[in-house]
Amino acid sequence: MLQRYSASQDMAADPSDPTGAGRSDRPIVAMRDVGKVFANGTIALSGMSLDVRPGEFVSLLGPSGCGKSTALRLVAGLGGASVGQIEWPTSSYTHAGEPEREISFVFQEPTLMPWATVFRNVWLPLRLKGVSRRAATERVMDALGMVGLDKFAEHYPRELSGGMKMRVSIARALVTRPKVMLMDEPFAALDEITRQKLNDDILRLWGDQGWTVIFVTHSVFEAVYLSSRIVVMAARPGRVIADLPNTLAYPRSGDVRTTADFAAASREVSDVLHQSMDVDAHR
Amino acid sequence: METAGHTAAPLAATAAPESPLRAILQRVLHVVIPLATLVVVLLIWQWYVTAYKVPRYILPGPMEVIRAFIADHQMLFSALWVTLSITFSALALALGGGVLVAVAFAQSPWLERIFYPYAVVLQVTPIVAIAPLLIIYAPSTHAVLLMCAFLVAFFPILSNMTQGLKSTDHNLLNLFDIYNATAWQRLRYVKLPGALPYFATGLRIGGGLALIGSVVAEFTAGSAGTESGLAFRILEAGRRLNVPRLFAALLLITATGVTIFFLTSFISHLLLRRWHESALTREN
Structure with a gap:
């Protein structure tokens, strides 16, 4: 092989x-x-x-x-x-x-901000580029949809299981539409x-x-x-x-x-x- | 299947939520028991003073204290106002100053290396010892009291906040690096929110210390003429052997301390209730 x-x-x-x-x-x-x-x-x-x-x-x-x-x-x-x-x-x-x-990077730990909702965590990379909440909403919800978590946007990380936290981390990585995923x-x-x-x-x-x-x-x-x-x-x-x-x-x-x-x-x-x-x- | 049915029944029974009546009763008891204890203590105190004819310049009964409270309420409440205004101004200054200096330390390790030792020196020197110096330099007694209260409240806020700003998850910082975040974004979006639990600790400690600072300062520096705080009234009442008034003033200071404690605890609860472990009830 x-x-x-x-x-x-x-x-x-x-x-x-x-x-x-x-x-x-x-x-x-x-x-x-x-x-x-x-x-x-x-x-x-x-x-x-x-x-x-x-x-x-x-x-x-x-x-x-x-x-x-x-x-x-x-x-x-x-x-x-x-x-x-x-x-x-x-x-x-x-x-x-x-x-x-x-590029986007996914760490071994989910590395989420515990004080922010799932939505705000995924919004972060766009927010750092100056994208407003309103302008980012569609892309953030798209990203959450791709990992099957669109219903959990307003939850806090502590309310999620380990696997779900990792999915949020992946959604955060893919929301910027990177070419290279690390x-x-x-x-x-x-x-x-x-x-x-x-x-x-x-x-x-x-x-x-x-x-x-x-x-x-x-x-x-x-x-x-x-x-x-x-x-x-x-x-x-x-x-x-x-x-x-x-x-x-x-x-x-x-x-x-x-x-x-x-x-x-x-x-x-x-x-x-x-x-x-x-x-x-x-x- | 039979066994499954048998084990399921008691499980369901224990898992059922407590009856609402019982929950209410438990809450009422939480309030009633300490209150009842207080009433019993006051009754014993009153009985002891009356039965043994203790002179009121040594130990007044609760009734005497209440009478003094009513008779002197104007003087006591204006003193309370002075103490409150010094305490809260000092706390506000300490919060603003502590957070700003901590942020400056976090942004520049050099600043921290230069100034942190002096902050420690200021902290470990008892303010009672600094007060006479401050009296010489400060424009008014009011300013002396404010500075003393500020100095004691400032340090715990500064040191907690400095610690908090340093405790950010390193991988989160790496993430910010990958997205080319600015120093301001780093501060605004991770460092400050991550330091909130530390800020809450600083606030609770600083709140209590600001009151202690303003009382101790007034003991040392005296009051500014008409602007007498509770500490001065306590000293004055002691010298005149007006012990009932002394007790009344003491009671007001205690009430102030308790109020500050609950207020700062409530604020820290508001800041952390959504996400921090300390504000959550354990679910198991």
């Missing part, structure tokens, strides 16, 4: 073509030899290169401490890279030389049933909204179920060890999880992941 090739070879050579159709355009975001060293001297990320093309669903998969979240935060512009560049080849640049990235283990704290539901929601929205997704996860099955491409990372120092296209056909539904193809793909990704951890163990 999965063709394996080394990430370092791939970057210089012809761009990967994971779904096999029309994805060979310029990358929407490109990491070039990016490294990050924390103030305490920990090397969080070393020599990471990654091209993400429009419409891809890329999962960053690896054990904790492998720098996958760090990589995602760098792409989001949270904290600068110690070395290397992050380029946005298709974005225009502001006068200050900042790329106009149309998700940092968004479902790690949820129960399995809720997580599967939200996985399906994300796949549906990815199809409908034309997003490019970079999705950080430590779950092999989640990565295989969701992504068109899986980037496996290893720790100490954080680095990319494999870049695997996932050829399972879309649209995927819960039934895919029980197919032999899914099992084979999961096994292959697992093997790569475990090899990397064995290497670590013998160091």
